[in-house]
Amino acid sequence: MSIPGGIRARLVLALVLIVGAAQLAAYLMVVPSLERRLVDAKLDQMQDNARALATALASRSATDALGLDSFVNGAASTFDTRVAVLGALGPPLRLTTLADSAGSEAPSLDEDPIAMESARSGALVRGRTERSGGSYAAVAIPLLPSGGVMVLTSSLADQLATVRLVKRSFALATLVAAAIALVLGAAAAAVHARRISRLERAANRIAVGHFDEPVVDTGDDELGQLAVAFDRMRVQLRQLDTARKEFVANASHELRTPLFSLAGFLELLTDEDLDDETRQRFLVSTREQVDRLSRLAGDLLDLSRIDAGRLHVEHEDVDLTETALILGEELQPVATLRGHTLAIDAPEAVWADADEERVLQAARALAVNALVHTPEGTRVIVHARYQGARATLAVEDHGPGIPPDHVDRVFDRFYRGEGTTASGSGLGLAIARELAECMGGTVTLSTRPGHTVFTLALPAAAVPAPAPEPIAVST
Template identity: 35%
Template sequence: MAMVAMRFSGVGGAAWGSERGWAAAMVKARGCPYPPSSRPPPLELRLHSFRTRIIAAFVAVNLVIVALFGGIVSLSLSKRLRDRLDSELIAIARAQLGPGVVWAEGRLHAPVALPTRVVHHPGRMIAVVNDGGGVVDRAGPHPEVPLPAFATTLDFVAQHHPDLHTARFGGELYRFVVYPLPGPLGLEGAIVVGGSLEPVTSLLPRVFQLALWAGGIAALVAGLLGWLLARSVVAPVEELARTARQIGEHNLEVRMPTLAGRDELATLTVSLNRMLDRLAHSLELQRRFLSDASHEIRTPLTILRGNLEVTLRRERPAAEYRACLETLAGEVDHLERLAQQLLFLARADAAGVELHAEEVEVDEWATRVAERHRPAVAAAGGHLTIDAMSGAWASLDPARMQQLLDNLLANACRFTPQGGEVRVATRPDGAGVSIAVEDDGPGVPETAREAIFRRFFRGDDARNRAHGGSGLGLAIGREIARAHGGEVWVEAAPGGGARFVVRLPG
């Protein structure tokens, strides 16, 4: 595995070196004054940049707002001017009847006689029309132009309400009011008053032109404000991007600049820095894992190679060959166990520990597993005590949990001195159950009680000076316990040894 890792690093380094050389060659060949990483972005990218989109959005939104405002103002002003002209025309029509006429809610209170003379008003066309459509009297502009058809055809004129019309008159657009005059036997005639709409129609282009000017100024102001906002927003993002480009596999100590405030960018910066911390930690663990795994594999391989070389130097008796083969078989077994442990951890990291859980009576199960280790404890000069009194049932994978308990019992047997005792106990623990394995060995220092569950950990204490192992058993045990929703930890035993406790939910 070490050779594979070195070859991988060599290939990656070569590829990286060739990539840098290729980039330098391209810069030299093209005569570009910028290296690929610092070259200014092309115009197309700048036009599609976030800053450009912010400015364009500001300008577009302001132009839409100005256009809508200008349209609403123009329509409102046009309606108001037209309503004012209608009111004026109606007032002029009423004034033709004189001051003695009584009005009630805009209507004539009693029939009136048809006026024979009109009262002149500057700029307004006034005419009196009888019930036959003939013009009795007329004054105002364009006297040569005949009245519109609706002013002389009174069949469609309401008897009590004025009719309002818009029509061309004398080459201009006019607004007309036809005011009916009821008589004792029906409609006597009508008063027709017209006024030019030129003041209204000529004002709208001026309002539109003013809106264009206002829109242009607003667009400039919006563009400036958008540029200032984009600068304040994008500048930190660009700084983050520049910093991110400096971060690489071999340069993970670089961190994003800390931004003042509590806005989204500051939160993003904190989150990215925490992510980089976790990534650096993970890579460091990976490097350490590969280094430790390479060391663990190299040791038995060295032993295998050394024994083979020494054995093959000369002819030997069959007993010596047999002893060498037994040594080689032991190292092969060690390599096989190590490979299985590494495979288990790799699968646990990728997809978690696969469990086949079933309901198990904990006391009976723990007793059966512990009894399997009684001969090994006795052979090491110790004594095994089982105290299973939990009375609990638990949902667990018997095979995986046996793997965990086997490892704890093997460790306890390994570190228990001559005449010592290995104790296995089960107890109810709240809604769950705990399984404890104690020994009379040197114990685990408090500073190493968490570290011993790390992969390939070996301390310098008495538990490790005389005993080896792969350093993976406890790490695998913790993965199994956590996969069951439980936990495993170590504490000092009452007698001074180590007490490993596995807690499982009920």
């Protein structure tokens, strides 16, 4: 249901205003020009007639009143116009009527401004005058050498009637166009309003968390593009909502499992008959579960800091070769436990401008991902290299690779690959990428069957100068 001032009313009003403005512009372009052309055409014709009559009159005696009356009456009858011959007296200049085809009943032309101007200048003068409630075209031509003036005047009633007819036609056309615009505008606005209402309903569905119904609009205009954007947003929100639900389930499982284990171990540890060896084994398992909880809490805390923009990173010279060696030493037990071969390929020092702790954290996430998500016996290699202006630390594995439909999502938060080897909270790779970006770097993936490489690339740092050897001072 439309409301006053809604988009439907505004579209209709805009269309009517556009049509009205177009008609007004056409009126201003046509009507004044038409009136001017009709008057000018009348004056051109009268000017030609005036010159012809002045030439014909030159052969007559301007003082022959009988002959002059006959001349002006014949001229008026021939050209269907009023013809008057005026004599010039003075100074001061004044005109007097010698002969006038209109007779004595018509208003005198003795003070006609066009006639006075022609007598004063000695040149032909033409123009439009208003008298006796009407408009007239007037042409005055001097009569040489007598010094008199011949004046031709003719009503412009026919020309002005034509102009009024055109004005009425424009007014009628404007009303018809406005009515058509109103009807068509209302129909078009109703169609667009319905489309917008559908988009509004779709937005409301999305706002309350209903992501299953697609947003459909078959138009190829801006509203159609908006519908496509809405549907893309719906799909992304559905994926995010699904990931959120999966994360809640995974996090609940990740938290519940170590908590149950801790509760069980603590209860067993209270048994006074427990031997020392078993008690020690329970304590080790308890420590592992605490570490597992600590890692999950740390991951969540890092994500919250990154989202809030409060994660602080240092900018210092970090040797990625040393980082790779530390990583190999730290993860060798994990590799051995899972039957993997872990190798370090870092023949020289590779210096990066980064945060040493965060580099180790990101690299650990990449290496653990390779060790945990590949089958037993997979070879994993950690490389440290320079690539142009970048210092890189890459984790390569010779596992089965990542399916193509999973490649675009491996860095998504909460995403966990499907399969028997999938585990964890799905935050490691996402955090690694976020940490790399905070340090001005990137994490990229290259994969094919039998070969997968995650590469951490950071800005290269200048190679630090070696520390000077201490000088022994003898005493």
